[in-house]
Amino acid sequence: MDFLISNAYAADGNQLGGDYFPMIMLIVFGLFFYFMIMRPQQKRAKAHRDLMASISKGDEVLTSGGIIGRVSKVNDNGYIVLELNDTTEIVIKRDFITSVLPKGTMKSL
Missing domain, CATH: 2.30.30 (SH3 type barrels.)
Known part of the structure; x- marks a missing residue:
């Protein structure tokens, strides 16, 4: 019956990217979020404030x-x-x- 279930082995600790990989990915996602969502929205809000002031x-x-x-x-x-x-x-x-x-x-x- 052992032939239906494969054996599971523990990882040896050498993972892709090392210990800093999750931190690097978090920073990359944070920068992506800022430049794709936050910055354009701030630019539009500033342009609308300038428009309101110039009327x-x-x-x-x-x-x-x-x-x-x-x-x-x-x-x-x-x-x-x-x-x-x-x-x-x-x-x-x-x-x-x-x-x-x-x-x-x-x-x-």
Whole structure:
């Protein structure tokens, strides 16, 4: 009956990469995680902060909801008044602006 089960032997201690291999792999995975996930996300967040700081009266902007409007008033408390046309104005939070459009975009639509 012994021919169905193979014998198991203990390892002799000479493993691939030596004793430091798990530590090296942990460092490699940490660097991979940083450069592929954390760093691009930090760059996007910095670009969005710079965009929020550069918004001024008269800029034409696009919101995350797809609304295009002209900034008519910038409040210090984080809100912006957008002018959609001559009679309609809405108040939105500054964080919902995704991009600043080139001048004349609203007229070309």
